[in-house]
Amino acid sequence: MTTPLNRLKQYKSWGRYPTVEHKAIHQIHWRSDLPDVNQFEETVLPYGYGRSYGDSCLNEGGILLDTSYMQQFMVFDAEQGLVRCEAGVSLEQVLEVIVPCGWFLPVTPGTKFVSIGGAIANDVHGKNHHRAGTFGCHVTQFELVRSDGTYICSPTENAELFRATIGGLGLTGIITWAEFKLKRIPSPLIDQEKIRFANLDEFFAISAEMDQRFEYLMSWSDCLSGGDSMGRGIFMAGNFYDPPLGAEPSTKKLKPFVPFDLPSIALNTLSVKAFNAVLYRVPLGKRVRSIVHYEPFYYPLDAINNWYRLYGKRGFLQYQLVVPFEGDNEPIREVYRRIAQSGEGSFLVVLKAFGDIVSPGMMSFPMPGVTLALDFAFNGEKTLKLLDELDMIVREAKGRVYPAKDARMSPENFRAYYPQWEEFAHYIDPKFSSSFWRRVTASANGQ
Amino acid sequence: MLKIMIIGATSTIAQETARFFATEGAEFFLVGIPADKLALIKDDLVARGAKRAEIYEADLTDFDKHPQIIESAVQAMGSIDAVLIAHGTLGNQKAAEASVEVALKEINLNLLSNISLLTLLANYFEKQRRGCIAVISSVAGDRGRGSNYVYGTAKAGTTTFMQGLRNRLAKSGVAVVTIKPGLVDTPMTADIKKNFLFSDPATVGKAIYLGMKKGKDTVYAPWFWRYIMAIIIHIPEFIFKKMSL
Numbered sequence: 001m002t003t004p005l006n007r008l009k010q011y012k013s014w015g016r017y018p019t020v021e022h023k024a025i026h027q028i029h030w031r032s033d034l035p036d037v038n039q040f041e042e043t044v045l046p047y048g049y050g051r052s053y054g055d056s057c058l059n060e061g062g063i064l065l066d067t068s069y070m071q072q073f074m075v076f077d078a079e080q081g082l083v084r085c086e087a088g089v090s091l092e093q094v095l096e097v098i099v100p101c102g103w104f105l106p107v108t109p110g111t112k113f114v115s116i117g118g119a120i121a122n123d124v125h126g127k128n129h130h131r132a133g134t135f136g137c138h139v140t141q142f143e144l145v146r147s148d149g150t151y152i153c154s155p156t157e158n159a160e161l162f163r164a165t166i167g168g169l170g171l172t173g174i175i176t177w178a179e180f181k182l183k184r185i186p187s188p189l190i191d192q193e194k195i196r197f198a199n200l201d202e203f204f205a206i207s208a209e210m211d212q213r214f215e216y217l218m219s220w221s222d223c224l225s226g227g228d229s230m231g232r233g234i235f236m237a238g239n240f241y242d243p244p245l246g247a248e249p250s251t252k253k254l255k256p257f258v259p260f261d262l263p264s265i266a267l268n269t270l271s272v273k274a275f276n277a278v279l280y281r282v283p284l285g286k287r288v289r290s291i292v293h294y295e296p297f298y299y300p301l302d303a304i305n306n307w308y309r310l311y312g313k314r315g316f317l318q319y320q321l322v323v324p325f326e327g328d329n330e331p332i333r334e335v336y337r338r339i340a341q342s343g344e345g346s347f348l349v350v351l352k353a354f355g356d357i358v359s360p361g362m363m364s365f366p367m368p369g370v371t372l373a374l375d376f377a378f379n380g381e382k383t384l385k386l387l388d389e390l391d392m393i394v395r396e397a398k399g400r401v402y403p404a405k406d407a408r409m410s411p412e413n414f415r416a417y418y419p420q421w422e423e424f425a426h427y428i429d430p431k432f433s434s435s436f437w438r439r440v441t442a443s444a445n446g447q
Numbered sequence: 448m449l450k451i452m453i454i455g456a457t458s459t460i461a462q463e464t465a466r467f468f469a470t471e472g473a474e475f476f477l478v479g480i481p482a483d484k485l486a487l488i489k490d491d492l493v494a495r496g497a498k499r500a501e502i503y504e505a506d507l508t509d510f511d512k513h514p515q516i517i518e519s520a521v522q523a524m525g526s527i528d529a530v531l532i533a534h535g536t537l538g539n540q541k542a543a544e545a546s547v548e549v550a551l552k553e554i555n556l557n558l559l560s561n562i563s564l565l566t567l568l569a570n571y572f573e574k575q576r577r578g579c580i581a582v583i584s585s586v587a588g589d590r591g592r593g594s595n596y597v598y599g600t601a602k603a604g605t606t607t608f609m610q611g612l613r614n615r616l617a618k619s620g621v622a623v624v625t626i627k628p629g630l631v632d633t634p635m636t637a638d639i640k641k642n643f644l645f646s647d648p649a650t651v652g653k654a655i656y657l658g659m660k661k662g663k664d665t666v667y668a669p670w671f672w673r674y675i676m677a678i679i680i681h682i683p684e685f686i687f688k689k690m691s692l
């Protein structure tokens with residue numbers, strides 16, 4: 001009933017890069033037994049399930065407060081669709097409790113092995129960003145324990161701390177519990193449609209129409225082909241399936257989704273094959289429809305435990321950017337070109353249009369525009385250089401890079417992406433810090 | 448729906464086990480200390496689907512109160528279908544070696560309190576002629592080891608007591624389930640460095656839940672400990688005594 005964690009916890013991040021040593025790990029088992037963080041000499045940082053890729057969940061030389069053991073529900077209101085639970089409860093556990101009662105998460109990232117605390121601290125987004133915004137948009141209140149006291153935060157109470165903590169990277173205090181609204185669903189099934197697009201032009205043309213028709217929408221795109229087929233790919237869209245009365249299909253009989261829907265393992269022959277398989281299954285201009293369970297639709301990667309291992313010991317880097325819509329979206333095209341040229345390419349990338357729902361989160365990543373998530377096996381300098389180049393494109397386009405997936409952006413770029421960082425810094429608890437934060441504010445502090 | 452009494456309900460393993468029963472809509476009578484933590488567990492189980500949960504604060508080393516605990520449970524619930532006894536401490540072996548008092552305190556909590564509770568519960572279930580009595584013992588009771596033989600003694604005593612009880616209650620149709628967890632990542636083991644033998648409490652909770660539902664005799668949790676212990680038990684004593692375990 002609790003999510004089997006990576007119990008040999010190594011307190012690393014998902015990308016295995018960088019790896020750092022911590023002074024100590026402090027497990028929190030009961031929300032009634034929180035440690036007084038003032039007792040520690042070093043700074044502290046909450047750590048959920050370590051599903052962040054880079055160093056935002058690490059605190060080199062400091063202390064990690066492992067909040068993943070706090071897994072108690074407090075309230076599930078099955079009438080109103082509201083959950084209040086401890087911050088270490090995983091999305092998987094929430095689903096186990098709410099789906100049988102006809103509810104779903106308002107927003108979910110591409111893995112269900114994420115804690116509620118982590119979902120808030122990174123203000124995560126999902127395939128329905130254009131309809132529902134980020135996770136933080138659905139949070140009604142939470143408790144924040146800081147070195148100077150305990151605060152209940154909501155849009156009306158301690159509102160500034162509320163805004164700073166959503167997307168606040170764990171720096172504003174420990175979220176002990178949170179309350180959030182759920183979404184009604186007619187069944188746990190998804191009415192899915194796949195549509196192939198021949199290049200980026202087609203992507204943009206179809207995207208607008210798809211946004212209207214589908215609540216959940218993302219696409220896989222090929223980053224290596226150039227010319228006329230640059231950015232070719234496939235939309236995967238869906239709405240919750242409303243079974244006609246009396247014709248409820250059994251979820252058990254359904255085939256477990258296209259077996260080729262494997263993760264975006266960069267440059268892995270398997271993924272090349274998988275991509276082609278999916279692509280050729282869906283003829284150009286045709287829509288392929290199917291009814292699938294929500295699991296493979298939202299969480300195709302969760303079926304493969306610890307898939308980061310596929311990248312070996314050196315780890316890998318994720319990179320997620322967003323750039324505002326503009327004209328013929330030249331910056332996105334430039335990103336594709338750069339990657340194809342570098343040969344470092346992430347073979348498959350996730351491509352999606354974000355909507356314009358504004359999150360309460362001060363440091364929230366999404367903005368209206370196009371987002372692209374890529375992963376790169378870590379090949380030292382070469383990889384870092386390419387990402388620096390991509391950073392320049394994003395910065396010029398007034399876009400952003402996602403801290404939850406970052407291990408290397410420069411302080412200058414960070415400050416350009418998030419000019420509000422200085423305002424945010426007022427709300428950071430002085431006892432809290434992270435490797436990420438020290439890195440991106442390094443020269444700003446004159447260090 | 449099942450009516451389950453959990454003694455030592457704040458134990459992590461007990462909580463995980465209870466969550467599985469909760470999704471079936473079970474009713475709970477939760478015994479242990481402190482009351483505020485029992486209240487947190489109650490809310491958790493109800494949110495996860497439990498039809499009802501009552502809490503009862505009791506220090507389990509106060510043996511005189513044991514009859515009252517069981518009477519209160521029967522009164523509150525009408526009857527009890529299953530009981531899980533889960534309280535205990537890992538103790539400090541070194542301290543127990545240095546002090547008779549500490550050693551006996553360990554035995555008192557981890558063995559004698561079980562004997563007291565089980566004696567009362569056995570009579571209840573024998574009369575009821577159905578139900579399930581489950582106790583969390585440990586693989587540590589399968590063979591004495593230098594590093595924790597005081598704890599191991601309490602668990603070995605519990606295991607043997609349960610064996611006898613099983614034999615006695617088989618005639619009455621009552622299942623007597625001895626649970627032997629291996630190394631589990633809980634607050635009890637917070638200070639021990641984790642290795643690959645450690646299991647997630649949820650995995651152990653599920654094994655207990657299934658073992659109780661099926662009325663198994665002995666549940667190793669997870670299952671592979673059965674084989675590890677089979678090997679450990681068969682190491683000749685003249686070798687074993689020289690090993691540092």
Ligand SMILES: Cc1cc2nc3c(=O)[nH]c(=O)nc-3n(C[C@H](O)[C@H](O)[C@H](O)COP(=O)(O)OP(=O)(O)OC[C@H]3O[C@@H](n4cnc5c(N)ncnc54)[C@H](O)[C@@H]3O)c2cc1C
Binds near residue numbers: 045108
């Ligand atoms: C396969 C995969 C797919 C993903 N898909 C998406 C996606 O589609 N969209 C998306 O937005 N993200 C996605 N992510 C990223 C992931 O959702 C976020 O990194 C998430 O925050 C991880 O949660 P966690 O519980 O593992 O937290 P961690 O990674 O352990 O920590 C993340 C941050 O939360 C803070 N934190 C954790 N718990 C608390 C607490 N109790 N109180 C205060 N701060 C806390 C930490 O200090 C840290 O700053 C994906 C990750 C993976 C591995």
